[in-house]
Amino acid sequence: MAVELKMPALSPTMEEGTLAKWLVKEGDVVKSGDILAEIETDKATMEFEAVDEGTVTSILVSEGTDNVKVGTVIALIAGEGEDTAAPAAKQAAAAPISAPAAVAAPAAPSPVPAMSAIKSDPAIPAGTQMVTMTLREALRDAMAEEMRREPNVFVMGEEVAEYQGAYKVTQGLLEEFGPARVIDTPITEYGFAGIGTGAAMGGLRPVIEFMTFNFAMQAIDHIVNSAAKTNYMSGGQMRCPIVFRGPNGAAARVGAQHSQNYAPWYASVPGLIVIAPYDAADAKGLLKAAIRCEDPVVFLENELLYGRSFDLPVIDDYVLPIGKARIMREGSDVTIVSYSIGVGMALEAAGILAGEGISAEVLDLRTIRPLDKAAVLQSLTKTNRLVVAEEGWPTCSVGSEILAICMEEGFDDLDAPVLRVTNEDVPMPYAANLEQLALVNPAKIAATCRKLF
Amino acid sequence: MKQIAASKTKDIILAKPPAKKKAVPTGSAIPALSGNSGPQNRERPEQPGSYRATLQEMLSFYREMLLIRRFEEKAGQLYGLGLIGGFCHLYIGQEAVAIGLQSALIPGKDSVITGYRDHGHMLAYGIDPNIIMAELTGRAAGISRGKGGSMHMFSTSHKFYGGHGIVGAQVSLGAGLAFKHKYAGDGGVCLAYFGDGASNQGQVYESFNMAELWKLPIIFVIENNQYAMGTSVNRASSEDQLYRRGESFRIPGIQVDGMDVLAVRGAAETALEWVRGGKGPILLEMKTYRYRGHSMSDPAKYRSRDEVQAMRENSDPIEQTKARLVEMGISEDEIKAIDKDIRAIVNEAADFAESSPEPDANELYTDILVEQY
Numbered sequence: 001m002a003v004e005l006k007m008p009a010l011s012p013t014m015e016e017g018t019l020a021k022w023l024v025k026e027g028d029v030v031k032s033g034d035i036l037a038e039i040e041t042d043k044a045t046m047e048f049e050a051v052d053e054g055t056v057t058s059i060l061v062s063e064g065t066d067n068v069k070v071g072t073v074i075a076l077i078a079g080e081g082e083d084t085a086a087p088a089a090k091q092a093a094a095a096p097i098s099a100p101a102a103v104a105a106p107a108a109p110s111p112v113p114a115m116s117a118i119k120s121d122p123a124i125p126a127g128t129q130m131v132t133m134t135l136r137e138a139l140r141d142a143m144a145e146e147m148r149r150e151p152n153v154f155v156m157g158e159e160v161a162e163y164q165g166a167y168k169v170t171q172g173l174l175e176e177f178g179p180a181r182v183i184d185t186p187i188t189e190y191g192f193a194g195i196g197t198g199a200a201m202g203g204l205r206p207v208i209e210f211m212t213f214n215f216a217m218q219a220i221d222h223i224v225n226s227a228a229k230t231n232y233m234s235g236g237q238m239r240c241p242i243v244f245r246g247p248n249g250a251a252a253r254v255g256a257q258h259s260q261n262y263a264p265w266y267a268s269v270p271g272l273i274v275i276a277p278y279d280a281a282d283a284k285g286l287l288k289a290a291i292r293c294e295d296p297v298v299f300l301e302n303e304l305l306y307g308r309s310f311d312l313p314v315i316d317d318y319v320l321p322i323g324k325a326r327i328m329r330e331g332s333d334v335t336i337v338s339y340s341i342g343v344g345m346a347l348e349a350a351g352i353l354a355g356e357g358i359s360a361e362v363l364d365l366r367t368i369r370p371l372d373k374a375a376v377l378q379s380l381t382k383t384n385r386l387v388v389a390e391e392g393w394p395t396c397s398v399g400s401e402i403l404a405i406c407m408e409e410g411f412d413d414l415d416a417p418v419l420r421v422t423n424e425d426v427p428m429p430y431a432a433n434l435e436q437l438a439l440v441n442p443a444k445i446a447a448t449c450r451k452l453f
Numbered sequence: 454m455k456q457i458a459a460s461k462t463k464d465i466i467l468a469k470p471p472a473k474k475k476a477v478p479t480g481s482a483i484p485a486l487s488g489n490s491g492p493q494n495r496e497r498p499e500q501p502g503s504y505r506a507t508l509q510e511m512l513s514f515y516r517e518m519l520l521i522r523r524f525e526e527k528a529g530q531l532y533g534l535g536l537i538g539g540f541c542h543l544y545i546g547q548e549a550v551a552i553g554l555q556s557a558l559i560p561g562k563d564s565v566i567t568g569y570r571d572h573g574h575m576l577a578y579g580i581d582p583n584i585i586m587a588e589l590t591g592r593a594a595g596i597s598r599g600k601g602g603s604m605h606m607f608s609t610s611h612k613f614y615g616g617h618g619i620v621g622a623q624v625s626l627g628a629g630l631a632f633k634h635k636y637a638g639d640g641g642v643c644l645a646y647f648g649d650g651a652s653n654q655g656q657v658y659e660s661f662n663m664a665e666l667w668k669l670p671i672i673f674v675i676e677n678n679q680y681a682m683g684t685s686v687n688r689a690s691s692e693d694q695l696y697r698r699g700e701s702f703r704i705p706g707i708q709v710d711g712m713d714v715l716a717v718r719g720a721a722e723t724a725l726e727w728v729r730g731g732k733g734p735i736l737l738e739m740k741t742y743r744y745r746g747h748s749m750s751d752p753a754k755y756r757s758r759d760e761v762q763a764m765r766e767n768s769d770p771i772e773q774t775k776a777r778l779v780e781m782g783i784s785e786d787e788i789k790a791i792d793k794d795i796r797a798i799v800n801e802a803a804d805f806a807e808s809s810p811e812p813d814a815n816e817l818y819t820d821i822l823v824e825q826y
Contacts, residue, residue: 006533008534012540044752109817188659188663191625194624195663202564203633204632204636204637222625225622226617232821233601235820236598
């Protein structure tokens with residue numbers, strides 16, 4: 001039986017083409033790899049190769065024919081014996097040519113709500129002893145506790161071992177866990193982000209420290225393309241339980257290349273968890289959760305907070321839920337939503353406003369992705385006014401996202417427009433006065449809140 | 454055995470064995486820096502020999518290479534019929550590389566990672582052609598449930614870690630898999646494939662540095678098929694003898710005739726002995742050739758038809774193996790029976806891939822995150 005040769009699709013977008021030239025004639029014997037014809041697509045002239053052996057019995061579309069639709073039978077080849085019973089002649093083959101249309105079929109399903117069992121912070125029993133600890137120490141303790149608990153956890157990065165951490169966050173880890181688990185790398189972010197991601201794919205649980213997230217731009221390909229997407233692309237086979245952590249956002253007087261908030265960048269990527277804690281208790285509890293998490297986590301710290309002291313409950317194994325915001329201060333007139341260092345500024349602003357008779361609620365998002373929309377909307381229901389305070393640029397910011405959520409899902413609760421108060425939309429300047437002008441601060445947050453009344 | 458001279462000739466593959474010229478570089482061009490022993494004083498792996506395959510092994514090499522060839526031809530056909538979409542990079546011509554190397558690995562212990570031209574490496578690991586083809590057609594039965602496509606396929610049960618679409622990413626990821634082998638002390642080795650094009654990516658050298666620094670158990674394999682899309686090695690590489698690319702990291706390199714499955718397997722034995730011996734990474738440059746364009750939509754106008762034909766006629770890995778089988782006393786009929794068998798497997802894979810249903814719409818939102826938050 002003859003094999004039908006069909007007009008091939010020679011590019012992802014080709015629908016028709018010109019049969020420019022036949023290089024065989026009827027009666028020719030062809031074998032696999034022989035060029036049968038030249039076909040012009042909109043982009044190029046392509047050679048059309050034989051796949052099966054046989055004799056060309058008839059040419060059905062003559063050379064020079066334009067607009068030959070993909071899938072049109074252009075020639076017949078008679079095979080020698082049984083091999084030619086290939087499925088090329090099957091009817092089924094013709095149908096899926098218009099396959100892309102299938103994409104436009106029914107409406108896309110909605111994401112599965114993961115709200116079935118909202119986890120809460122562990123209860124802190126009355127009388128629990130509190131200790132005062134810096135954020136830096138809390139982060140170190142979180143890593144050390146998880147390393148004691150799970151031998152597959154290791155820490156890798158620049159200056160994390162012998163130097164004890166560029167910002168001393170990994171202090172003491174080398175001494176306790178040794179050089180096989182606390183690993184100094186060369187200055188080579190792209191490389192060690194990839195090595196960490198590969199190790200996680202292989203079954204380890206790496207904590208990759210970036211000296212700052214500014215340098216992680218060298219490595220963002222592995223965070224986004226390798227770590228975040230592989231589970232999906234593998235149909236759920238591949239795991240990547242990795243934590244990328246380090247300081248994020250503006251430090252002090254380090255200029256434009258070292259002062260940037262990456263939360264909105266990573267928060268836009270499906271497949272990533274993005275956490276940006278404010279105080280030491282959250283930093284510890286969430287970093288422990290991040291290390292145990294089966295998904296890749298971007299854990300954004302803040303250099304200016306490293307040395308700040310906070311109260312921390314003395315509880316064994318203090319692990320917090322990912323994806324859960326926290327009300328830092330109750331209020332009834334306006335909600336200030338923030339995260340990371342912005343939370344401290346929001347609390348200060350709330351203090352200023354309280355003196356003016358405005359009761360501000362401060363909501364700390366803690367996790368940026370997945371975002372605790374329910375907490376935002378719930379607070380809005382109560383206060384009917386909302387401001388997002390963010391130490392970062394305004395354009396396409398986390399604030400932009402919160403605004404959209406309030407418009408889409410909280411419109412009826414709004415008594416005033418939702419406003420953003422952020423850094424200025426400029427690269428971070430070096431000069432002290434200009435830097436101060438560029439950064440968000442409590443006074444700016446308070447002033448923005450006042451506009452709503 | 455065949456060797457490829459380490460000269461800057463324009464010969465891509467030498468059809469005849471060249472004079473016994475050592476492919477291993479002497480490194481004499483650059484004097485040793487103080488404090489370091491110069492390259493010429495370092496331990497080097499032996500120049501690999503041609504693998505002495507038993508008849509049974511030779512038959513499986515033939516069979517497996519033929520499976521890749523016919524599978525890829527069929528994939529090309531299905532692409533032409535619109536059943537496979539997007540990018541589709543065929544492995545035709547390079548079969549001896551995957552078969553020669555992976556036949557030397559211990560499945561379940563050693564890991565493999567590659568770029569987007571990945572169908573052959575999966576078939577070489579014995580992964581079911583049906584579910585590979587079904588992935589190419591984007592069906593629910595595909596190995597990635599239709600969500601990965603040609604470039605993104607994985608089989609963790611085989612320790613096959615993809616299937617990566619970003620040129621060079623698999624080299625760092627592979628070093629990470631090797632890091633895991635070392636960390637866990639499981640005795641495994643990672644085989645990380647990349648192309649001549651990827652060999653110019655920066656992260657490759659970041660990974661070389663750390664792999665040697667930490668003596669990671671990894672075999673870096675450059676599948677030098679001569680063209681990075683449309684750019685020939687000579688137009689893209691200041692050092693076009695790619696096996697030397699590990700030199701400044703003290704990673705020894707060996708150039709291998711990647712069209713000869715026995716030469717490839719011989720090199721695999723040498724490399725595995727080196728790496729399993731705790732001596733750190735090794736680099737194999739496989740001189741090979743792809744007969745088809747870079748992807749299905751590449752008209753391949755950057756090389757002459759004669760060049761491709763010459764390669765097919767003089768160096769085809771499958772024809773070479775067939776000739777050896779005949780020499781070993783296998784009859785034409787027996788070979789034809791294998792061919793028929795392989796065609797049946799591939800036709801069945803195509804049938805399966807065409808007739809399987811597309812993924813359920815609900816799959817859109819599965820496998821994004823493992824846990825619920």
